[in-house]
Amino acid sequence: EKGGYEHFMLKEIHEQPKAYRDTMRGRMNAEGNKVILPELNLTVEQIKNIRNIQIVACGTAYNAGLVGRSLIESLVRIPVENDIASEYRYRSPIVTPETLVIVVSQSGETADTLAALREGQANGAHVLAITNVVGSSIAREANDVLVTLAGPEIAVASTKAYTSQIIAFTLFGLYLAEVRETQSEAQVAEILAAMQSLPEQVEEILAQKEAIKTYAEQISEHKHLFFIGRGVDYAVAQEGSLKLKEISYIHSEAYAAGELKHGTLALIEEGVPVIALATQESVLEKTVSNIKEVKARGADVLAITHEEHVTDLLRSVDQAFVIPKTLPLLTSALSVVTLQLLAYYASLALGHDVDKPRNLAKSVTVE
Numbered sequence: 001e002k003g004g005y006e007h008f009m010l011k012e013i014h015e016q017p018k019a020y021r022d023t024m025r026g027r028m029n030a031e032g033n034k035v036i037l038p039e040l041n042l043t044v045e046q047i048k049n050i051r052n053i054q055i056v057a058c059g060t061a062y063n064a065g066l067v068g069r070s071l072i073e074s075l076v077r078i079p080v081e082n083d084i085a086s087e088y089r090y091r092s093p094i095v096t097p098e099t100l101v102i103v104v105s106q107s108g109e110t111a112d113t114l115a116a117l118r119e120g121q122a123n124g125a126h127v128l129a130i131t132n133v134v135g136s137s138i139a140r141e142a143n144d145v146l147v148t149l150a151g152p153e154i155a156v157a158s159t160k161a162y163t164s165q166i167i168a169f170t171l172f173g174l175y176l177a178e179v180r181e182t183q184s185e186a187q188v189a190e191i192l193a194a195m196q197s198l199p200e201q202v203e204e205i206l207a208q209k210e211a212i213k214t215y216a217e218q219i220s221e222h223k224h225l226f227f228i229g230r231g232v233d234y235a236v237a238q239e240g241s242l243k244l245k246e247i248s249y250i251h252s253e254a255y256a257a258g259e260l261k262h263g264t265l266a267l268i269e270e271g272v273p274v275i276a277l278a279t280q281e282s283v284l285e286k287t288v289s290n291i292k293e294v295k296a297r298g299a300d301v302l303a304i305t306h307e308e309h310v311t312d313l314l315r316s317v318d319q320a321f322v323i324p325k326t327l328p329l330l331t332s333a334l335s336v337v338t339l340q341l342l343a344y345y346a347s348l349a350l351g352h353d354v355d356k357p358r359n360l361a362k363s364v365t366v367e
C-alpha cells in the first residue's frame with residue numbers, strides 16, 4: 001500500500017507531480033490562456049463586488065493560505081487577511097456581504113475551520129472551501145467548493161495536500177483576475193504555461209534527495225534552527241518549520257528575514273543552522289544582507305535558490321540547494337518540496353515514527 005516507499009509521507013511527497021496535474025486538469029481552456037472553473041456558483045457580479053477576502057484555516061492549511069494571500073493580492077489586488085481558524089470567530093471579524101471567506105482544509109472536518117465557515121455565513125459572506133474531501137462537512141456546508149485532487153493523504157504530516165492547495169489558489173486567483181480584468185490574457189497564459197512545467201520541476205527536486213538526506217542528517221544533531229525568507233519565501237519558511245517540528249521534534253522558528261535583527265538575532269550562535277529561502281529576485285539583495293547578519297554570528301547557512309544565483313550566494317552561505325527556474329509567483333510549489341524532504345530525512349535520522357508523530361491526529365475534530 002506504500003507503493004514500495006518506506007513511509008506514506010515519502011510516497012505522498014513523490015505523488016506531488018501527479019497531484020499538481022490532477023488539480024489542474026480540465027481547469028484551463030485549450031489555448032492555455034484562461035482558467036475555467038464551471039463548478040463555482042460565484043457569479044461574475046459577486047466577483048466584481050468582492051471588497052475583501054479572509055482566508056481561514058489551521059496548521060499546514062493556514063500556511064497554504066499565506067501563499068494564497070500573496071497570490072491573490074498580486075494577481076487581483078484585493079486585500080486579503082489570513083486567520084487561524086481557532087482565533088477567527090473570537091476576534092469578531094469584520095465580515096460584510098462583499099467579503100469572500102475562503103476556508104482551507106485537507107480533511108474538510110477540522111472543527112475550528114468548520115466553525116469559521118459558519119461564522120462567515122452568519123455574517124452574510126459567501127464561503128468558498130478549498131478541500132481534498134468532496135463529501136466532507138466543510139464541502140457540504142460551503143457555498144462553493146474548489147476541490148484539490150491530491151488523492152488520499154495518510155501521513156499525518158501534510159505534503160501533497162498543501163501543494164495542491166497552492167495550485168488551487170493559483171487557479172482561483174487567475175480566475176478572479178480574468179473576471180476583474182486585472183491580468184491580460186498574455187499574462188494569464190504565461191502563468192498557466194509555467195504552472196504546467198511544475199510537475200516535471202518537482203521531479204528535478206526529488207532527484208536531489210540524497211543530498212537533502214545528507215544535509216538532514218547534519219541538522220538532526222542540532223537542538224534548534226531557523227528558517228528565514230521574505231515575501232512568499234517567508235510563507236514557505238513557516239511551512240518548512242512546521243513540517244520539521246512536527247515529525248523530527250527539532251525546535252525551529254521561521255522568521256521574516258528582515259525581522260531577525262529586532263531581537264531574535266541573539267539566538268544565532270556559532271554553528272546554528274539557518275535555512276535561507278532566497279527565490280524572490282526582487283528582494284534578493286535584502287535577503288543576502290540578512291544572510292550576512294547571521295553568518296557574522298557564526299550561523300551555518302543553507303540557501304535555497306535558483307541556479308543563476310548560486311555562485312553569488314556561495315560567497316555568503318555554506319551550501320545551496322537549487323530549485324528549477326519558475327515565475328516568482330510560483331516558487332513555493334517547488335521550494336517547499338526541498339523542505340518536506342528535509343523534514344522527512346531528519347525524522348528518519350532520529351528514528352522517529354515519521355507517519356505518526358506523537359500527539360498529533362490527522363483530523364482534528366475538537367476545538
Ligand code: F6R
Pocket residue numbers: 058059060061062104105106107108109110113156157158159246362363364
Ligand atoms: C500538518 C498538518 C496539520 C493540518 C491541520 C489542518 O502537517 O497536517 O497542521 O494541516 O490540522 O487540517 P485540515 O487541513 O484537515 O483542516
